[in-house]
Amino acid sequence: MKTLTLTLDSASYPIMIDAGLMKGVAALLKKENLGGRYVIISDSTVAKLYGTDLEQSMKKEGLDVSLLSFPAGEEHKHLKTYTALQEQLFELGCDRSTTIIALGGGVVGDVAGFVAATYMRGIPVVQIPTTLLAMVDASIGGKTGVDLETGKNIVGVFHQPRMVLIDPEVLGSLEADEIKNGLAECVKHGCIADVTLLDFIESKMDAFFAGNASVLAELIVRNCSIKVDVVMQDEKESGIRKMLNYGHTFGHALEVSRGYATISHGAAIALGMVVAARLSVSVGRLSKLECDRQIALLERIGFKITLADDSVEDIIKLMKKDKKMIDGALKFVLLERLGKVDLDVAVTDADIAAVMRGMA
Numbered sequence: 437m438k439t440l441t442l443t444l445d446s447a448s449y450p451i452m453i454d455a456g457l458m459k460g461v462a463a464l465l466k467k468e469n470l471g472g473r474y475v476i477i478s479d480s481t482v483a484k485l486y487g488t489d490l491e492q493s494m495k496k497e498g499l500d501v502s503l504l505s506f507p508a509g510e511e512h513k514h515l516k517t518y519t520a521l522q523e524q525l526f527e528l529g530c531d532r533s534t535t536i537i538a539l540g541g542g543v544v545g546d547v548a549g550f551v552a553a554t555y556m557r558g559i560p561v562v563q564i565p566t567t568l569l570a571m572v573d574a575s576i577g578g579k580t581g582v583d584l585e586t587g588k589n590i591v592g593v594f595h596q597p598r599m600v601l602i603d604p605e606v607l608g609s610l611e612a613d614e615i616k617n618g619l620a621e622c623v624k625h626g627c628i629a630d631v632t633l634l635d636f637i638e639s640k641m642d643a644f645f646a647g648n649a650s651v652l653a654e655l656i657v658r659n660c661s662i663k664v665d666v667v668m669q670d671e672k673e674s675g676i677r678k679m680l681n682y683g684h685t686f687g688h689a690l691e692v693s694r695g696y697a698t699i700s701h702g703a704a705i706a707l708g709m710v711v712a713a714r715l716s717v718s719v720g721r722l723s724k725l726e727c728d729r730q731i732a733l734l735e736r737i738g739f740k741i742t743l744a745d746d747s748v749e750d751i752i753k754l755m756k757k758d759k760k761m762i763d764g765a766l767k768f769v770l771l772e773r774l775g776k777v778d779l780d781v782a783v784t785d786a787d788i789a790a791v792m793r794g795m796a
């Protein structure tokens with residue numbers, strides 16, 4: 437078992453990573469004694485795969501637990517799902533002694549975290565991520581929320597979990613496309629903070645897709661360490677935490693313009709990182725050689741790097757509505773070199789249009 441600790445002024449919590457951990461979750465929760473009752477929130481896919489078993493094992497430990505689920509998919513990360521879950525909690529008679537268990541990918545983590553943050557003005561949440569993307573990124577750092585049809589992650593709050601419990605073995609049931617999506621966020625971490633992580637991803641690619649548990653566990657630990665380090669320095673994203681948005685300004689706009697059900701978050705971020713890397717070259721920061729290395733890695737993971745069907749004008753308009761605008765200017769997280777970012781770099785519409793047209 438590898439345990440990392442995320443310490444903030446407001447909270448401190450463990451991130452436990454261990455193959456087979458899922459089997460011990462019920463006993464762990466009983467020992468931690470977080471609340472009088474528990475509600476597992478999951479999506480329709482993960483509820484069937486792991487939710488019912490977790491519920492049963494918690495009951496066996498004598499814990500009072502219920503399981504709620506909503507349809508899988510980013511298109512369900514919206515206010516209607518959030519409201520329905522709040523009403524179900526109230527119907528169940530949940531009060532402030534209830535603890536939410538967020539069991540699923542990043543969508544479940546964000547929705548269930550937001551439900552926990554606001555139900556009766558805030559109750560505890562334990563994150564149990566089940567996708568690679570959620571293990572290496574979404575489950576850590578306390579960002580919770582939902583999308584609007586017109587804007588990604590627009591409604592939400594910070595609400596740190598009490599614990600993050602990661603079992604790399606559950607990745608065994610994940611589709612290869614979801615491994616790809618998780619690797620996109622790993623590439624992000626390598627690009628912004630640790631070039632040796634990129635070396636690792638390049639050298640172990642086959643092992644990730646073959647489901648090699650120990651290599652995946654090492655990947656998860658390395659990525660969680662980067663995220664923990666950044667969040668500990670800047671919980672509410674007033675400075676350095678913005679680096680985690682590398683590729684996201686463009687990626688979020690792409691998710692909205694193509695439609696949440698059409699492009700995955702990971703694929704959108706992969707394309708967003710290519711745009712950001714090319715912008716970094718065009719404004720005279722990153723070398724072309726390093727930009728090409730990032731693109732080659734994303735292509736090797738399996739992402740198709742093309743913006744042939746996307747409207748430059750629509751995407752720029754959407755980015756201008758994004759919450760990362762400051763004083764009306766589009767600001768990007770760009771790369772100085774692989775492993776080192778430049779925050780808040782103002783970029784002109786013409787620069788963005790030129791990069792996008794180069795990817796058509």
Ligand code: NAD
Pocket residue numbers: 479480481482485508509510513540541542543544546566567568569570573574575576577578579580589606607608609610611614617701702
């Ligand atoms: P997801 O939650 O939609 O999961 C992808 C698919 O995998 C779903 O269909 C799900 O049912 C299925 N699934 C999950 N675990 C499985 C398993 N073990 N076996 C089989 N199928 C499984 O998508 P995601 O990529 O995990 O998360 C993307 C979301 O995360 C986006 O909404 C993004 O905005 C958010 N995110 C949040 C943060 C944060 O800091 N809060 C950071 C990064 C991303």
